[in-house]
Amino acid sequence: MQFAMAFKIIGVLLILFSTAMLPSLFLSLIDKDGIESAFATGLAATLFAGVMLWLPTRHLSRDLNIRDGFMVTALFWVVLGLFGAIPLWLAPDLPLTLAGAIFESISGLTTTGATVITGLDSLPKSLLFYRQLLQWLGGIGIIVLAVAILPMLGIGGMQLYRAESAGPSKDRKLTPRITGTAKALFGIYLLLTIACTVSYFVAGMSMFDAICHAFSTVAIGGFSTHDASLGHYEQNRVLLVSSVFMLLSAINFGLHFIALQRRSVRVYARDSETAFFVTVIASAAIVVCCLLLTTETLSFEDSVIHGLFQTISIATTTGFTTQDFSVWPLFLPILLLILSFMGGCVGSTGGGMKAMRILLIFRQGMRELRQLLHPNAVIPLKLDARRVQTEVISAVWSFFAVYMFCFVLIWLALLATNLDFISAFSAVVATMNNLGPGLGEVTNNYGAVSEPGKLILCLAMLMGRLEVFTLLVLLTPAFWRH
Amino acid sequence: MKIIILGAGQVGGTLAEHLADEQNDITVVDEHAATLKRLQERLDIRTVLGNGAHPSTLMNAGAEDADMLIAVTDSDEINMLACSVAFTLYRTPTKISRVRSADYLAKHKALFESGAIPVDVIIGPEQLVTKNIEQLIANPGSLQVLDFAEGRIRLVAVKAVAGGPIVGRELQEIREHMPRVDTRVAAIFRRGGDPIIPEGATVVEPDDEVFFIAAREHIRAVTSELREVDKPYNRIMIAGGGNIGATLANRLEKDYQVKVIERSYDRCRVLSDMLENSIVLHGSGNEPLLLQQENIENTDVFCALTDNDESNIMMSMLAKRLGAKKAITLITNSAYADLIGEEIDIAISPQQITISSLLMHVRRGDISAVHSLRRGAAEAIEVTAHGDTRSSKVVGRRLDELNLPSSVTVGAILRGEAVLMAHGDVVIEADDHVILFLTDRAQISAVEKLFAVGFGFI
Numbered sequence: 001m002q003f004a005m006a007f008k009i010i011g012v013l014l015i016l017f018s019t020a021m022l023p024s025l026f027l028s029l030i031d032k033d034g035i036e037s038a039f040a041t042g043l044a045a046t047l048f049a050g051v052m053l054w055l056p057t058r059h060l061s062r063d064l065n066i067r068d069g070f071m072v073t074a075l076f077w078v079v080l081g082l083f084g085a086i087p088l089w090l091a092p093d094l095p096l097t098l099a100g101a102i103f104e105s106i107s108g109l110t111t112t113g114a115t116v117i118t119g120l121d122s123l124p125k126s127l128l129f130y131r132q133l134l135q136w137l138g139g140i141g142i143i144v145l146a147v148a149i150l151p152m153l154g155i156g157g158m159q160l161y162r163a164e165s166a167g168p169s170k171d172r173k174l175t176p177r178i179t180g181t182a183k184a185l186f187g188i189y190l191l192l193t194i195a196c197t198v199s200y201f202v203a204g205m206s207m208f209d210a211i212c213h214a215f216s217t218v219a220i221g222g223f224s225t226h227d228a229s230l231g232h233y234e235q236n237r238v239l240l241v242s243s244v245f246m247l248l249s250a251i252n253f254g255l256h257f258i259a260l261q262r263r264s265v266r267v268y269a270r271d272s273e274t275a276f277f278v279t280v281i282a283s284a285a286i287v288v289c290c291l292l293l294t295t296e297t298l299s300f301e302d303s304v305i306h307g308l309f310q311t312i313s314i315a316t317t318t319g320f321t322t323q324d325f326s327v328w329p330l331f332l333p334i335l336l337l338i339l340s341f342m343g344g345c346v347g348s349t350g351g352g353m354k355a356m357r358i359l360l361i362f363r364q365g366m367r368e369l370r371q372l373l374h375p376n377a378v379i380p381l382k383l384d385a386r387r388v389q390t391e392v393i394s395a396v397w398s399f400f401a402v403y404m405f406c407f408v409l410i411w412l413a414l415l416a417t418n419l420d421f422i423s424a425f426s427a428v429v430a431t432m433n434n435l436g437p438g439l440g441e442v443t444n445n446y447g448a449v450s451e452p453g454k455l456i457l458c459l460a461m462l463m464g465r466l467e468v469f470t471l472l473v474l475l476t477p478a479f480w481r482h
Numbered sequence: 483m484k485i486i487i488l489g490a491g492q493v494g495g496t497l498a499e500h501l502a503d504e505q506n507d508i509t510v511v512d513e514h515a516a517t518l519k520r521l522q523e524r525l526d527i528r529t530v531l532g533n534g535a536h537p538s539t540l541m542n543a544g545a546e547d548a549d550m551l552i553a554v555t556d557s558d559e560i561n562m563l564a565c566s567v568a569f570t571l572y573r574t575p576t577k578i579s580r581v582r583s584a585d586y587l588a589k590h591k592a593l594f595e596s597g598a599i600p601v602d603v604i605i606g607p608e609q610l611v612t613k614n615i616e617q618l619i620a621n622p623g624s625l626q627v628l629d630f631a632e633g634r635i636r637l638v639a640v641k642a643v644a645g646g647p648i649v650g651r652e653l654q655e656i657r658e659h660m661p662r663v664d665t666r667v668a669a670i671f672r673r674g675g676d677p678i679i680p681e682g683a684t685v686v687e688p689d690d691e692v693f694f695i696a697a698r699e700h701i702r703a704v705t706s707e708l709r710e711v712d713k714p715y716n717r718i719m720i721a722g723g724g725n726i727g728a729t730l731a732n733r734l735e736k737d738y739q740v741k742v743i744e745r746s747y748d749r750c751r752v753l754s755d756m757l758e759n760s761i762v763l764h765g766s767g768n769e770p771l772l773l774q775q776e777n778i779e780n781t782d783v784f785c786a787l788t789d790n791d792e793s794n795i796m797m798s799m800l801a802k803r804l805g806a807k808k809a810i811t812l813i814t815n816s817a818y819a820d821l822i823g824e825e826i827d828i829a830i831s832p833q834q835i836t837i838s839s840l841l842m843h844v845r846r847g848d849i850s851a852v853h854s855l856r857r858g859a860a861e862a863i864e865v866t867a868h869g870d871t872r873s874s875k876v877v878g879r880r881l882d883e884l885n886l887p888s889s890v891t892v893g894a895i896l897r898g899e900a901v902l903m904a905h906g907d908v909v910i911e912a913d914d915h916v917i918l919f920l921t922d923r924a925q926i927s928a929v930e931k932l933f934a935v936g937f938g939f940i
Binding site: 370374375376377378379380382385386387 | 747750751753754755758761762763764765772775776
């Protein structure tokens, strides 16, 4: 069978994934909140499906080919998203439709952070923890996807990160073997999570909230245990802690690894993508703060704190909110939504098109300008002092074009479900860039979106997370031919 | 001295010519019989046919009792290997090798200083030429800039132009114009005449080529006495992106706006990868359209550095005609160097430069710098005075008491950190570095004898 190896891997993943429901099952048994059966059913169903996939294929062992790679990558989020929805659908406390449950589960696993649930503050801990855990697990998947799989498949210029094409900068390949690299990055992920938990706790959160929010911060997710998101906390230091960890999580995890290995922060300054990313965020934050001040939307202190926090939260595609930023002068929410198209750096848990691609497109534009002035000049497009291959640049361009094309299509589809202009626009931006909150009817909650609309948005979240091409390639006839 | 030269190319040939004139036993080794034959017809030297790295060839060339091996073949590897073989088999005392590849030079310490590859002196012509051009660009108005004492003192050649404050006047007025700047004019070359050994009453005429010595910081001030000094250069255009062009662009691009023109597209790509701020242009320096498009009329210095003399000369003339302020041209064929006229400001000869740095090691006595000038006719040297009043003919003597040939002038004296301009009343002390200017190279042996230490000195 053609995709036997893919099924074997999905089987193993499902078996592993079923354990994600264990902590919540225990929590719900301890709290006696009456959701045990939902988690138990979910666990059993996931385990059963996993074993059924794994049993017939367990003796297979051959190398994955590139089609298996696409298959596994796409199925990882689709299948896990579906099975992850089971407890949410069955939980008696949640009046969710099937579409709603799938939306919530996929939003978690793709670390989008858009929610259809209201009344979070009164939900049992087991359910709250489960949502946060989904995001945290999704974050791990993204790291592996970004570091190992996308470069291998060469999606949208990501062959830049292929270990063998590293060229003069030896930084790209962290350890000689891919499993070693994955372990190293998981270590960084864990370390950031622990550091974030401790910092939240010290800043004034309860232990449960600190762990839950650390999960969704480091995963650049945006789920919260409160309806008011981080606005629930009065302390400014919670927002500052959150800002710092959102920024860190939006930077290439490979860089964190090197910085830790060499015990030097210079690594960050020397990386053009990080420098570009930080510059963009900083400039945006200044604009936002100044505008909040001059329009007298907020007081001085609030302008600085909330301007900074909200810029980082939206631009990194985390999607925590403190203020209802949809009532800010219209320029600001639109600016922030546009910024989320950039999202985080390559190799981070952030969404969007990634700072690297925007930087390459920007440099390509500057290069064209110079070429006009010097028609005979040979001007290379350089990144970190090495030439970027023309194929990479054209891959980035086509990625940009296809991304935008899909964006418009999904937007139109959503308008067809009777959503208004600004809500539909912001909903697609927020889901496709894996951001979370939108404007208009979807500011805090996606409950107002119709059932088909939710499914369309699920597709948008998967597309954004799978960098469009990985999903689209499955839809080409050539993929299914032998 | 018995010297073996490996390689009868441009540098090897010119070197043999220079050294054979100076009573040395020269053996030239090369793989091309015709080249050797041509050389032997012209010079009083021995030639040996064969691969310079082979022990048998070295043996035939007399490596057993040679004082020095100079390896200047086209191949770095043969050069280094020959030095190694000569050292291992014949214990040749001094081994000089040309090494071009920047890759080897980058590991200079580990490879050569450690003795792993037994080379005593490394000569890198590209590096030398690059440095030379770099100094010409850094010192607007100069025709030649030569370093002594690690660059603290410089000998500079400047063409006098009517309108300079001292032009048309006596040299001694310089001191009235600039009481705080100490300088010494070493020689004046006047078109169509013999070199003039300047005295206080000598009058500088327009178009004189004036060689003066001064501390590094005073060069600009002295230059401005002789001509209107060009503004510091800013826009540089380099035609030819070979080794020299690329190294030069790399060194200049931080401080100047650099454009490099290169004919091969593949080489352009390599250059554009290597250079950070320079603009690499695909094309040729002899296309007027390209030059105009790239603002040749606002270019301060146009450097023609391709490996083709004729192209270099024509390109430079074209660039000047189109408005470039100054042209520096690489010319390998010394016959051409005499031909060029006003259009080309400065002709650079890679052999001259390479030979200058080689000569230093060939000379007797304690000579720490040699610069060959005016295509080898004149020479500037830095020599150390040893011994005491009894054993030396120079130590303890006033400069005006020295028994110097008429064509030799003392330019300056370095005593420890101090720089003394050579005025008649200065007394030479032991271990002084004396900078001498010889307008006639034939007098070198007289100078060597003068500075040699007598038998009384142990």
